[in-house]
Amino acid sequence: MTVVHTLRLRISPSILARKIVCPAYVAAPFQKNDRFLFQALHAMAVLKVLRRHLKLGYRLKSIEKRGHGFRIDLSFISPSGRIRVNEVKSAKQLGEVHRIQAALYYWGEGCDEVVLSNGDVDIVLPEDYIYAVQKRAHETLQLLTQHPDIANVSFNPKPEVCRTCANAHCPFLPGNSRHSCS
Numbered sequence: 001m002t003v004v005h006t007l008r009l010r011i012s013p014s015i016l017a018r019k020i021v022c023p024a025y026v027a028a029p030f031q032k033n034d035r036f037l038f039q040a041l042h043a044m045a046v047l048k049v050l051r052r053h054l055k056l057g058y059r060l061k062s063i064e065k066r067g068h069g070f071r072i073d074l075s076f077i078s079p080s081g082r083i084r085v086n087e088v089k090s091a092k093q094l095g096e097v098h099r100i101q102a103a104l105y106y107w108g109e110g111c112d113e114v115v116l117s118n119g120d121v122d123i124v125l126p127e128d129y130i131y132a133v134q135k136r137a138h139e140t141l142q143l144l145t146q147h148p149d150i151a152n153v154s155f156n157p158k159p160e161v162c163r164t165c166a167n168a169h170c171p172f173l174p175g176n177s178r179h180s181c182s
Contacts, residue, residue, distance in 0.1 A: 013070050013104035017097050018161045020133070020140045023151040028166035041090035046073060048119040049088050058084065072105055074117075082112040089118045095160045099125065103133035 011019070018025040030038070050060065058076035061083065065072040073088040087102035094116055102116040103125055114130060116123045143151050157172035165173060 011069070013101050016104055016137055016140065017101035018164070019144065019151075020100055020136050021097060021158050021161045022156040022165070023140060023143055023154040024156075024167050024170060025161055025165050026167040028164050038090065042088065045090045045117075045119045046088050049074060049086055049117045049122070052122070053084075053086075067105070070105065075111075078112075083110060084113050084115055085111050086115045086117045086122070089116065091118060092120075094118055094121070094123065097158075097160050099123070099129070100133050100136075103130045104137055106130050106134070 015025070015027055018027075046063075053074075053076050054060070057079040061075040061077050062072070063074055065075060072085055074086040076084045076086065078084055085105060087098075087105055089098050091098065098116055102114055106114045114125045116125060143154075153169070155167075155170050155172055157170075162170075162173060167173065
């Protein structure tokens with residue numbers, strides 16, 4: 001897979017994925033207990049993905065490899081020599097935001113496929129999907145940098161994004177006027 005990727009992420013892929021869906025997204029702070037639970041669930045999912053891949057003949061290439069403001073959860077070498085990058089989620093259901101985030105982790109040469117995984121499934125992201133997400137990321141970053149006033153009020157209520165949003169001005173969040181994000 002060859003992607004011309006000139007965009008240097010200034011925000012993490014997890015935040016950018018949500019901003020692609022809703023440019024007005026503001027991340028809610030993580031509570032200490034929630035962070036510990038999240039890390040434990042994520043570690044269990046990583047172990048399941050690792051076990052599944054090793055059973056299929058993949059060799060582990062790296063764990064938690066650092067990138068530009070992010071970490072790649074796992075990368076493997078397939079029995080045929082292809083490099084597979086896995087973004088692992090602890091969620092039982094993998095949503096669109098997860099797919100977008102996984103596609104954002106593709107950073108250039110040295111990767112043949114991007115896979116979104118949880119404890120139960122592996123979803124290989126098609127190249128055309130990765131290209132489309134990269135394009136949307138570039139357009140979103142342009143909006144955020146060139147027109148932040150427009151981005152800050154560009155609300156697009158989606159439950160999987162609203163669940164972790166703390167934008168005090170969003171009319172779709174609980175406690176704000178006109179709440180209807182469901």
